[in-house]
Amino acid sequence: SLEQGPEGPETPIQVVLRVRPMSAAELRRGQQSVLHCSGTRTLQVSPPGGGPEVAFRFGAVLDAARTQEDVFRACGVRRLGELALRGFSCTVFTFGQTGSGKTYTLTGPPPQGEGVPVPPSLAGIMQRTFAWLLDRVQHLGAPVTLRASYLEIYNEQVWDLLSLGSPRPLPVRWNKTQGFYVERLRVVEFRSLEALMELLQTGLSRRRSSAHTLNQASSRSHALLTLYISHQTAQQMPPVDPGAPPVGGKLCFVDLAGSEKVAATGSRGELMLEANSINRSLLALGHCISLLLDPQRKQSHIPFRDSKLTKLLADSLGGRGVTLMVACVSPSAQCLPETLSTLRYASRAQ
Ligand code: ADP
Numbered sequence: 001s002l003e004q005g006p007e008g009p010e011t012p013i014q015v016v017l018r019v020r021p022m023s024a025a026e027l028r029r030g031q032q033s034v035l036h037c038s039g040t041r042t043l044q045v046s047p048p049g050g051g052p053e054v055a056f057r058f059g060a061v062l063d064a065a066r067t068q069e070d071v072f073r074a075c076g077v078r079r080l081g082e083l084a085l086r087g088f089s090c091t092v093f094t095f096g097q098t099g100s101g102k103t104y105t106l107t108g109p110p111p112q113g114e115g116v117p118v119p120p121s122l123a124g125i126m127q128r129t130f131a132w133l134l135d136r137v138q139h140l141g142a143p144v145t146l147r148a149s150y151l152e153i154y155n156e157q158v159w160d161l162l163s164l165g166s167p168r169p170l171p172v173r174w175n176k177t178q179g180f181y182v183e184r185l186r187v188v189e190f191r192s193l194e195a196l197m198e199l200l201q202t203g204l205s206r207r208r209s210s211a212h213t214l215n216q217a218s219s220r221s222h223a224l225l226t227l228y229i230s231h232q233t234a235q236q237m238p239p240v241d242p243g244a245p246p247v248g249g250k251l252c253f254v255d256l257a258g259s260e261k262v263a264a265t266g267s268r269g270e271l272m273l274e275a276n277s278i279n280r281s282l283l284a285l286g287h288c289i290s291l292l293l294d295p296q297r298k299q300s301h302i303p304f305r306d307s308k309l310t311k312l313l314a315d316s317l318g319g320r321g322v323t324l325m326v327a328c329v330s331p332s333a334q335c336l337p338e339t340l341s342t343l344r345y346a347s348r349a350q
C-alpha cells in the first residue's frame, strides 16, 4: 500500500496498476486471462502460445478480485488529500484503453436505470475521496472553503461541464500567481457531500461519447474534476485575473480518454481528428513525465504548453504537487497488444 509513504513527494508520480475482471462478453468468447499477479507489486504477463513471460513492477498491483474499497486504500488517496489540505496540487488520473475500467475506478459503474442507485460499495475513488475530505474538513475546526469545477477536453478544446449558459470552448490562460487556468470556468462552492455529488452527476451526464467500433459509448475526451481547498484564516490573495479559479490546495481527478491506437479502432474523418488530439495530449503527457523523471533534465524546460491536458496538470506534475496514475488493463488475451502498451507507458512514468 502507498498509504504509509513518507510525507511529501519522493517521486513526482506514483503508479498503481489495476486489472479489471473478465467481462461477461470476454468469458462467453472463451477468452483466456494472460495476466497474473505475483505478490502485491508485480504483474506477470504470459503471452498465449507459450511465448516468454514478461514481468512489470509498480507501486501496487491490484488484481481482478480487489474491491473498490481495496483500490481506494491501496492508492493512498487520503495522503494526497492531506497534501492538498496543506496547499499542494495533487492529481489522480486513470490511464488505459477504452473498456479497461478507468471510469469504473474513478466514479464506479453507471446507474442501471432511472432512479436505481449504485450501491455505496461500488463507489469509485472520487466519491470516496469526497466523503473523506468533507469529514476531514468538518473535524479540522478551521474554516475552509471548498469549491469544485468540472471540465472536459475534447479535440484540444476545453468545455465546462457545469456551465449554466450555452456551451462554448473556453481559453486556457497563464499568469504568475495561478499558473495555467481556464478563463470563465464555473467554480462552484459546496458545503455538503450531497451538493458535491450533484455537481459530479451533472458533469457526468454532460460528458461526450460517440458510437465507436471498439465500444458503443467510448470516451473520446479527457474529463477533469478539480476540488479547490482554501483556508480562510490565511491571508488570501485575490485572484489577479477576474474569473480565474482561487489559489490554494487542489485535488484533481482526471478520467483520460482511451489510449488505444487509431489503427485498431477504424477511425475515419471526425473520429480521426479526435484520435489525433487524444494521442497528442497523451503523448505530450508521456513526454513531460519522462523529462520530469530524467535527473539530468530536472532543471530544463518541460513542454507543458504542448497540450491543454499538460497545461492544466502542470502544477501537480512539475511544481508543488503529487500525481497518482492508476493504469487500468483488461486481463484478456485479445487486449494484450494494448495492455502491453499501457504497461510500458505506466512503467516509464515511475
Ligand atoms: P473505460 O472508462 O476505461 O472505458 P469502464 O470503466 O467504462 O472503462 O469499464 C468498462 C466496463 O467494465 C464497464 O461496464 C464497467 O462497469 C466494467 N468494469 C470495469 N472495471 C470493473 C471492475 N473492477 N469490476 C466490475 N466491472 C468493471
Ligand code: MG
Binding pocket: 102, 103, 104, 219, 255
Ligand atoms: Mg470511461
